[in-house]
Structure formats: C-alpha cells, structure tokens
Amino acid sequence: MLAYVIRRVFQSAIVLLIVGLVAFAMFRFVGDPVDNMLGQERTQADIERLRDRLGLDLPFPVQYWRFLQEAAQGNFGLSYRQGRPVSDILIERAPATLELAAVSGVLALFVGIGLGVFTAIRRRGTAANLIMTVSLIGVSLPTFLIGILLIYLFSVELGWLPSFGRGEVVDLGGWTTGFLTISGLKALILPSITLGLYQMTLIMRLVRTEMLEVLRQDYIRFARARGLRERSVNFRHALKNTLVPVITITGLQLGSIIAFAIITETVFQWPGVGLLFINAIQFVDIPVMAAYLMLISVMFVGINLIVDLLYFAIDPRLRVDRTGGGGK
Amino acid sequence: MKTRTSLLAVALLATTAAGASAETLRWARAGDSLTLDPHAQNEGPTHTLAHQIYEPLIIRDMSGQFQAALATDWAPSPDDPNVWVFNLRQGVKYHDGADFTAEDVVFSINRAKSENSDMKELLTSIVEVRAAGDHTVEIVTDGPNPILSSNLTNLFMMDSGWAEANGAVDVQDIEGGETTFASTNTNGTGPYKLVSREPDVRTVLTQNENYWGAGQFPLAVTEIIYTPIQNAATRVAALLSGEVDFIQDVPVQDLERVASTDGLVVKTAPQNRVIFFGMNQGADDLVNDDVEGANPLADVRVRRAINMAINRDAIKQVVMRGQSQPAGMIAPPFVNGWTAEMDASSMTDVEAAQALMAEAGYEDGFSIQLDCPNDRYINDEAICQATVGMLAQIGITVNLDAKPKAQHFPLITNDQTDFYMLGWGVPTYDSEYIFNFLVHTRGSERGSWNGTGYSNADVDAMIQSLASETDLEARNATIQAIWDHVQDDQLYIPIHHQVLNWGMSDAVGIEVSPEDDPKMKFFTMN
Numbered sequence: 071m072l073a074y075v076i077r078r079v080f081q082s083a084i085v086l087l088i089v090g091l092v093a094f095a096m097f098r099f100v101g102d103p104v105d106n107m108l109g110q111e112r113t114q115a116d117i118e119r120l121r122d123r124l125g126l127d128l129p130f131p132v133q134y135w136r137f138l139q140e141a142a143q144g145n146f147g148l149s150y151r152q153g154r155p156v157s158d159i160l161i162e163r164a165p166a167t168l169e170l171a172a173v174s175g176v177l178a179l180f181v182g183i184g185l186g187v188f189t190a191i192r193r194r195g196t197a198a199n200l201i202m203t204v205s206l207i208g209v210s211l212p213t214f215l216i217g218i219l220l221i222y223l224f225s226v227e228l229g230w231l232p233s234f235g236r237g238e239v240v241d242l243g244g245w246t247t248g249f250l251t252i253s254g255l256k257a258l259i260l261p262s263i264t265l266g267l268y269q270m271t272l273i274m275r276l277v278r279t280e281m282l283e284v285l286r287q288d289y290i291r292f293a294r295a296r297g298l299r300e301r302s303v304n305f306r307h308a309l310k311n312t313l314v315p316v317i318t319i320t321g322l323q324l325g326s327i328i329a330f331a332i333i334t335e336t337v338f339q340w341p342g343v344g345l346l347f348i349n350a351i352q353f354v355d356i357p358v359m360a361a362y363l364m365l366i367s368v369m370f371v372g373i374n375l376i377v378d379l380l381y382f383a384i385d386p387r388l389r390v391d392r393t394g395g396g397g398k
Numbered sequence: 399m400k401t402r403t404s405l406l407a408v409a410l411l412a413t414t415a416a417g418a419s420a421e422t423l424r425w426a427r428a429g430d431s432l433t434l435d436p437h438a439q440n441e442g443p444t445h446t447l448a449h450q451i452y453e454p455l456i457i458r459d460m461s462g463q464f465q466a467a468l469a470t471d472w473a474p475s476p477d478d479p480n481v482w483v484f485n486l487r488q489g490v491k492y493h494d495g496a497d498f499t500a501e502d503v504v505f506s507i508n509r510a511k512s513e514n515s516d517m518k519e520l521l522t523s524i525v526e527v528r529a530a531g532d533h534t535v536e537i538v539t540d541g542p543n544p545i546l547s548s549n550l551t552n553l554f555m556m557d558s559g560w561a562e563a564n565g566a567v568d569v570q571d572i573e574g575g576e577t578t579f580a581s582t583n584t585n586g587t588g589p590y591k592l593v594s595r596e597p598d599v600r601t602v603l604t605q606n607e608n609y610w611g612a613g614q615f616p617l618a619v620t621e622i623i624y625t626p627i628q629n630a631a632t633r634v635a636a637l638l639s640g641e642v643d644f645i646q647d648v649p650v651q652d653l654e655r656v657a658s659t660d661g662l663v664v665k666t667a668p669q670n671r672v673i674f675f676g677m678n679q680g681a682d683d684l685v686n687d688d689v690e691g692a693n694p695l696a697d698v699r700v701r702r703a704i705n706m707a708i709n710r711d712a713i714k715q716v717v718m719r720g721q722s723q724p725a726g727m728i729a730p731p732f733v734n735g736w737t738a739e740m741d742a743s744s745m746t747d748v749e750a751a752q753a754l755m756a757e758a759g760y761e762d763g764f765s766i767q768l769d770c771p772n773d774r775y776i777n778d779e780a781i782c783q784a785t786v787g788m789l790a791q792i793g794i795t796v797n798l799d800a801k802p803k804a805q806h807f808p809l810i811t812n813d814q815t816d817f818y819m820l821g822w823g824v825p826t827y828d829s830e831y832i833f834n835f836l837v838h839t840r841g842s843e844r845g846s847w848n849g850t851g852y853s854n855a856d857v858d859a860m861i862q863s864l865a866s867e868t869d870l871e872a873r874n875a876t877i878q879a880i881w882d883h884v885q886d887d888q889l890y891i892p893i894h895h896q897v898l899n900w901g902m903s904d905a906v907g908i909e910v911s912p913e914d915d916p917k918m919k920f921f922t923m924n
Contacts, residue, residue: 101804105811107572109440110835111519114842117811123573152597153433153572153581162596218631225639233635234627235600339627341599348628349598352773354804 078378082371089367093360094134102126103150103354137360147357151349156361160343165246166236167335167342171327173258174266178327179320182270183309186277190285191304193278205271213330217264217337224260232257234339265334269323276319280312318377325373329366421620421923423906425916426633427646430598430626435581436554437509437569440516443626445552446915450603450622452554452586455484455503456547460911460920462670462732462827464547468498468555468587469535472547479542479868480525486533490610492557493584493591500529505558507537514569520549520826523865541866544873548826560585589615589919590622600625611919616907618923637662637901644906646914648899650719650776656901667910668723669898670730671823673775675768675785675891677701677816680851684816686767686797694766695816699758701888706751707792708785710743710894717780722894727885728822728832730895732912735829735877740885743892751792763793769815770798771806776896782819810849813840818849821896825913829877833861837884850889857883 104120121127125136140147146156185205189198208216225233237253239246248254284290285308293303332344339345343362350358431447432439449457455469468487475481490498507527510517523546526538539546561567566580584592589611590603603622611617625642627633630649636642638659648656648664657664677695678684684693694700710724724743729736755761770782779800786796796817809815824831838844838861839853860876867873884890898910907922 099805101802102808103804105807106804109516109519110847111440112516113519113846116519120573148572148577150572151432153435153438153570154577154597159597218635221632221635225641226635229639232641233639234632234641235625337629337632339625339629339632341596345598345628352802352804 074382075379078375082375085371086364086367090138090360090364091131091134093363094130094137097133097354097356097359098130100351100359101354103356106353107150141361141364146361149350149355149358151353151355151358156357159346159358160361160365161244162246163341163343163346166248166340167328167331167344169248170258170261170265170331170334170340170342171324173262174269174327175320175324177262178266178269178273178323179316182273183277183316185270186274187281187304187309189274190278190281193282201274205274208267208271213264213268213333214337216267217260217334220260220264221337230256231260233260236341261334261338261340264337265327265331269320269327272323273316273320276316277309277312280315281308284308284311318381321373321377325370328369421618422623423619423621423644423918423921423923424623424625424642425644425918426625426627426636426642428626428628428630428633431601433570433581434584434592434595435566435570435578436556436586437506437512437515437517438581440520440552442914447601447624448554448586449552449588449915449917450590450919451584451588451592452556453588454553454555455486455550457917458551458911458913460909460917462912464551468503474542474544474868475536480539482537482539482543482546483530484535484537486535487610488533490587491608492560492587493606494557494560496557496559496585498555498557498587499532500535502555502558503527503535504529505561506555507553509556509561509567509569510553512569514571516569517553520553542868543865544868544870545826545828545830548828552825555587556580557585589617598626609919615919616922617919618907619918619921622918634901637903640903644900644902644908644916646898646900646916648901650721650899653719653721653899653901661904663902663904665900665902665908665910666721667898667912668731669823669896669914670732670825670827670912671775671821671896672725672728672730673778673781673819673821673893673896674725674728675704675893676810676818676820676850677704677891678813678849678851679889680853681816684766685814686816688765689760694758694760694764697758698888699754700760701891703751703754703758703792704789704794705744705888705891706747706754707794708788708891708893709746711746712788713781713784714894717777717784718894718897721776721897721899723897725892725894727881728836728890728892729829729881730824730912733824733827733829733832735832735874735881737878737881740881748791755792755794760793763795765795765797766817767797767799767815769806769809769818770800771803771819772800774803774806775819775821778819778821781893811846813849813851815849820847820849822847823913829881830861830864833857833864833877833880837861837880837889852887852889854883854887 104117108116108120125133148154149156149159152159185201189201192198221233224231235257236248237257238251239248239254240250248258290303290308293307331342332348334340335342335344336348346358347362427443429443431444432441433444436448436452453467455467457465457467459465468490469484470487472482472484475483486500492498504527509515511521511524523539523543524537525540528536530536564579566578570576570578570581589606589609591606593602593604595601601624605617605620627636633645634648634652634656637645637656653664656662679696681693683691714720714722714724725741726743727740768782770779772779782798782800786798789796810818810820822832822836834844835847837848837857839858840848857880860880864873864876898914900910905924908916908920
C-alpha cells in the first residue's frame with residue numbers, strides 16, 4: 071500500500087512538472103506583456119530595458135527554472151497587471167470560486183440525483199420524458215449562453231436576481247463569504263445554476279441509467295414481493311446501490327467545476343480565480359497565468375490521487391476478489 | 399458572540415448602504431484601473447479613476463477644453479522663452495489635511511519623470527522644475543515648448559510629505575518585485591476620497607467635503623460605486639435591470655435596446671480615436687505576399703487604389719450600425735492641424751482604383767496578409783472582414799489574420815507585419831503627437847509606432863522643428879506641410895473616427911467626453 075502511494079505521488083509530481091513546462095512553452099504565443107505594461111508613448115529603450123529585467127528574452131526552460139526556484143520558496147512573483155503578489159491575489163480570489171463551485175456541486179448532486187431517481191421510477195410518465203428532453207438542451211447549450219439567458223430572464227425581465235458580482239460579502243478573517251447576507255445568497259443563484267447545469271444533467275442521466283439497471287435486479291423484486299413500501303424499496307435499496315459510481319463521478323467533476331468556472335465567472339463578473347485568469351491572459355500576466363495553471367494542475371492531480379487511493383481502499387468488490395470469497 | 403455582533407453590524411451597514419439616497423452613482427465599464435499609483439500607468443481607465451481622487455495642474459473638461467485645476471493660470475515667462483510659470487491655487491488641501499504647495503508640484507513632476515514612471519515620455523522636454531515661492535512653480539524646458547500644458551492634463555499631484563512618510567517616493571518597480579503603498583492607497587486633492595477598493599471587483603469613493611471646487615462644480619454625486627463588468631451583455635443587462643446607473647462602452651448592437659428602455663438614455667459623441675490601416679512601404683519585398691522581388695505597397699498608386707476601393711460608408715452602415723464618422727485623415731477632429739477638407743473621406747471608386755492598379759502593373763492583382771486585432775477597437779475584426787471583400791474587387795486577395803491585441807501590437811512595433819490595423823488617440827490634441835509616433839522615421843526617440851517603414855528626411859526635420867517652434871502660426875504652417883506629405887504619399891488608409899456611447903439612467907446629467915474619461919464632479923443628478 072505504501073509503495074503504491076509513493077509511486078502515485080511521484081508520478082503526480084512528474085505530471086505537474088510537465089504541465090508547467092508546457093505552460094511556459096505556450097506563454098510566448100499569448101503575446102508580449104511589455105506592450106501592456108508600458109503606455110503607448112514608450113520608447114524602444116524602455117521596451118528593451120523591461121524585457122531584459124523580466125527575463126523575457128531568455129529561453130523558456132530557463133524562465134521555467136527561475137519560476138520553479140522561486141515557487142519552491144513560496145514566491146510566485148508580482149502580477150504584471152496589478153503589481154501585487156500573486157499569492158495574495160489568489161488567496162483573495164479563491165473564496166469566490168470555491169463557494170460558487172461548492173454551491174454548484176451540491177445543487178448538481180441533489181437535484182441531479184432527485185431528478186434521476188424520478189425519471190427512472192416514472193420512466194414512461196410525461197413529466198419524466200419532459201425532463202429528459204429539457205436536460206438534452208441543458209447539455210447541448212454552451213455555458214455562456216445559458217448564463218446570458220438566465221440574466222435576461224431573471225435580472226432584466228423579472229428583476230429578481232442580480233446580474234453580476236457577489237453582492238455584499240462578509241470578511242471572516244481573510245475568507246470572504248457571500249453566505250451570510252441576503253444579497254450574497256441571491257447573487258449565488260444564477261451563477262451556480264449556470265455552472266452546475268451540465269454536471270446536474272450528467273448526474274441525472276447517470277443515476278437514471280444505474281437505477282433502471284438496479285431496479286431490474288432480483289433483490290428489488292424480492293423486496294417488492296415481501297411487500298416493502300415502494301419508497302423504502304426505491305430509496306433504501308435501489309438508490310443506495312447506484313451511488314458508488316455517482317460519487318466517483320462527482321469527485322472528478324468537482325475539479326472541472328472549479329477549473330471551468332472561467333466562463334461562468336466572466337459572464338457574471340464573478341470575482342474568482344477564473345476571471346483573474348481571463349484577465350491575466352488578455353494582459354499576458356505571466357506570473358498569474360503560471361501560478362493559476364500550476365494550482366489547477368495540483369488540484370486535478372490531487373483529486374485523481376485521492377480518488378485512486380479511495381478506490382483502492384474502499385471498493386468492497388476489490389477486497390472480496392482478493393480474498394477469493396464467493397460471488398453471487 | 400463578539401463575531402456575531404460585528405456580523406450583525408456589517409449586515410445592518412449593508413442594508414443602510416443599499417437604501418442610500420439617489421446621489422450614489424453606480425458606474426460600470428469594461429476595464430478596471432490597473433493601479434492607484436498615479437504615475438505608474440499611462441492608460442485610460444487608470445487615469446479616469448485617478449481623476450476622481452487626484453488632480454493635475456490643468457484638466458480637460460468634458461468637452462475637451464483646458465480648465466484650471468490646481469494651477470489658476472499659466473504662461474511662458476516673459477524673461478526666458480524656455481520657462482513656463484504656473485501660479486498655483488491657494489488654500490487647497492489634500493484628503494489628509496496637508497496643504498498643497500509648490501514643493502508638491504516639484505516632487506510630483508520629478509516623480510513622474512523617474513525611470514519607473516509610465517508618464518515620463520510625455521515630460522522629456524522638461525529639464526528642471528523649481529518652486530518660486532509657495533504657490534508659484536517654474537518649469538524649465540530644453541527649448542521653447544509651446545504645447546507643454548497639453549502634456550500635463552493627466553499628470554497628477556501627490557503630497558510630498560505623505561509620499562515620504564509612507565515610502566511612496568518612487569514609482570513601483572514591478573519587474574524588481576516591489577509593492578508600494580501608493581499603488582493601494584491614495585491621498586489626493588480631488589473631489590472624491592477612496593473608501594475601499596478590491597481590484598477588478600469594486601471601488602467605492604465618497605465626496606471630499608473640503609473640496610476647493612465646492613460651489614463651482616455640480617458635485618451632485620456624493621458616493622461612487624465603480625464596478626468593472628467585462629462581458630458586454632452583462633454590462634448592458636446590469637444597466638437595463640437598474641443595478642448600475644451609468645455604463646461606458648455600450649456595444650453598438652445594444653444601443654437600440656438601451657435607448658428604447660424607459661428611464662435610460664444613450665449619449666453619443668465622436669471619440670478622440672481614429673482607426674486606419676498601415677502598409678509596409680519601406681521594405682524591398684514583403685514577407686506575406688505573392689509578389690516576388692518587389693513590394694507592391696511601395697508604389698503610391700497601389701496605396702491610392704486601396705484607399706479608393708474601401709467603401710467607408712458601407713462600413714459605417716453595415717459594420718458599425720451608423721456609429722462611426724468616415725475619415726480622410728488620421729487625426730481626430732479636435733486635434734490642432736485637423737481640417738475638414740483633408741478629413742473628407744475619399745469617394746469610393748472601384749474603376750479608378752482598378753485603373754491605378756493596372757498602371758502600377760498589378761492588373762492581375764496580388765495577395766497579401768492583413769493583420770488585425772480582435773479585442774481592441776469597436777468591431778475591429780468585422781471592419782477587416784469587410785475590407786477583405788472590398789479589396790477583392792480590385793484584385794487584391796487578402797488573407798485576414800485576426801488576433802488578440804497582446805499578439806497584434808508587437809507585430810507593428812517589431813516590423814513583422816505588411817498590412818495592419820491600428821487606432822490612435824491624441825491625448826495632447828496636437829498633430830505633433832501623431833507625427834512623432836506614426837510618421838517620423840522609426841528610431842530610438844520617435845517613430846515607435848510607425849510600422850510602415852516610411853522614412854522621409856525632410857518630413858523628419860519638419861517634425862523635429864515642431865517641438866521648439868514658439869511662433870504658433872509658423873508651427874501650424876509646418877504642421878500643414880507635414881500633413882500634405884502624409885496625404886500625398888498615402889502613408890495610411892484612414893477608415894473612421896470611433897464614436898463613443900455612454901448609457902445611463904435619465905437621472906444622470908452628463909455629456910460624453912471625447913477622451914472617454916467621465917469626471918464625476920461635472921455630473922448632475924435629478
């Protein structure tokens with residue numbers, strides 16, 4: 071077990087280093103930060119002085135090595151755009167993204183499971199078919215379009231919910247939260263629906279398929295034959311057995327919710343790390359782009375590592391197989 | 399328990415703030431200020447925010463005219479043509495209560511001239527700044543500089559004592575990894591004081607109750623909440639839903655929608671920005687064309703043919719939905735040296751253009767690459783697409799390459815493009831600024847944005863003479879002579895002057911300024 075963990079951690083570190091190298095190789099194609107950092111009146115001499123001081127003319131492996139040396143000491147440099155330490159900016163922006171991702175994830179999980187169970191049980195009903203059709207639209211519409219549609223409906227036409235920002239936030243010792251104010255909670259609704267819609271439909275379809283599978287099993291028939299109540303059969307026996315793959319998928323999807331919050335954050339002017347990253351790309355803010363990409367890859371690698379370990383540790387079938395115990 | 403009480407207090411404060419009177423102006427635009435340090439960035443949104451907090455000696459009012467700010471009057475010294483004398487306003491106080499004096503002006507101009515300042519290129523002619531009494535300043539230039547005042551309208555005055563006490567004497571050195579107090583804190587003399595700021599999220603300003611201009615300006619806005627909203631559709635939605643009162647950068651396709659909504663108005667004015675194409679006419683051969691061993695753009699007949707083939711009215715109607723002013727020269731109409739005759743856009747005449755192409759030996763046309771930004775000017779990529787079709791009519795096959803501005807502009811400054819789009823604003827309102835950057839031969843001092851390879855020694859000499867010519871009539875005659883060269887040589891292909899649109903609640907009273915820089919002290923509120 072320990073050897074397995076060490077091997078996995080080592081592999082993860084290699085993946086991280088390669089991601090960083092690829093990122094640094096790409097930065098030169100994003101544009102020239104010097105152009106944005108100096109006004110239009112700058113002279114050629116200014117440009118050369120700045121390029122030289124930023125080390126932009128160095129080959130990218132050298133730039134990458136410099137970044138790694140600094141990053142190893144916890145120093146990600148100053149943002150070219152804001153002139154503040156990148157780590158400060160990331161810490162300041164992270165709560166917005168994490169809260170949004172958490173709400174979207176919870177929403178996707180509960181609504182997705184609920185609708186999945188519903189459409190599986192009433193699979194010939196009109197309502198279930200309607201939900202299945204609408205969910206197709208949810209999967210196929212691009213995120214930004216859903217966001218804009220929601221804004222036009224709920225902000226412009228109905229005037230119920232804000233179209234941008236986080237509302238009033240409360241600062242709890244460095245962590246800003248929107249959970250404690252009415253306007254903060256209202257501001258969360260549209261972005262979290264936009265961000266979670268895809269995952270919601272994904273989970274719904276997954277649960278539905280699994281449920282249909284399980285409902286055909288013998289033990290469900292026996293449970294019914296024993297005269298157990300319908301609710302007890304559906305939720306205590308059937309649903310419980312569909313949840314293992316759902317949880318695996320949800321864990322993996324949580325990473326993508328955080329990473330792909332970029333579009334939702336841009337549409338709703340949500341002040342999280344995704345919006346920060348978009349601004350960084352437009353400005354060619356290399357320190358911010360580098361730190362963000364490393365952070366996201368650490369997160370993905372970390373989640374994958376944990377899922378792998380969990381899979382190894384908790385999947386009962388694996389253990390059953392290894393002990394050679396009897397099957398069905 | 400204590401936390402809970404403070405949370406409650408915060409919540410209460412939030413409710414009262416939300417219920418504040420109509421004098422709060424909620425303002426949104428696409429970009430945020432990059433820094434609060436007034437000398438660290440020479441950039442539109444950064445200056446616009448700084449103008450609410452800090453003040454220069456002279457400002458431009460909302461119509462673009464000079465107006466006294468921290469200086470009450472200014473004139474060249476009668477004794478020495480190389481010296482300008484500025485008399486400063488008396489009794490002005492900084493937000494922290496310190497007095498504004500000549501010493502602060504000396505400090506601020508020297509700070510803006512320092513190596514890390516982004517404003518230093520506007521001040522290269524200044525040799526020395528000296529205080530001549532508490533409220534008089536003399537600025538010595540390296541020769542007579544008749545338009546010095548135009549270079550000072552975004553040059554903000556800081557308190558030297560405050561800067562020294564807080565370690566903000568030097569402009570931030572980003573590449574050196576420094577942070578500075580002045581990039582996140584302010585102490586100006588301006589009409590508004592900074593209350594709080596989260597970069598890219600929200601900036602709150604409140605009125606300076608000790609402002610010297612009380613009674614002279616409307617000062618109707620008592621609180622400003624400034625929120626950058628990048629996505630154009632969201633920005634418009636925020637205005638439509640009443641979450642903000644005033645937005646800049648209304649996308650042209652949404653103007654109708656905003657204007658037809660009850661309680662909202664759109665105001666429009668020509669912007670100080672002209673859009674044009676540049677052509678590499680200096681190279682012996684172009685990289686991205688199919689003509690071997692020759693440069694078709696070096697032939698003035700080809701450049702004229704391109705100019706004639708472009709239908710500016712069609713671009714205005716179709717691409718810009720009427721929101722542009724076709725141009726015949728690359729100077730905005732407010733600029734000294736602009737004339738209506740030169741700016742009258744040339745008639746589209748495809749047949750004459752074809753004849754010119756044939757005369758130049760390109761009756762079969764040629765192919766060339768057009769480099770275009772796609773996130774800088776209004777509908778920039780669409781203008782280029784329209785141009786592709788128009789040039790096809792005279793046999794020029796254009797391959798369009800549209801890129802984000804961060805990749806487009808280096809092509810121009812590094813001589814890597816044959817045919818490109820560029821837009822230019824003239825903060826000094828004088829043609830010299832255009833000539834210095836776009837017409838003069840590219841060198842270390844001038845011509846940094848001249849990607850055409852154009853080099854004319856006579857023109858260069860005339861441009862250099864502008865800097866120190868004190869006889870304004872003679873200077874204007876030289877400006878005219880340079881423009882004649884630019885027009886005759888068809889150095890650039892002007893397209894149009896951009897039009898600015900501001901959308902606002904009908905309670906807000908303000909006219910659009912050509913610099914796109916709303917100064918809130920001029921706003922009225924009903």
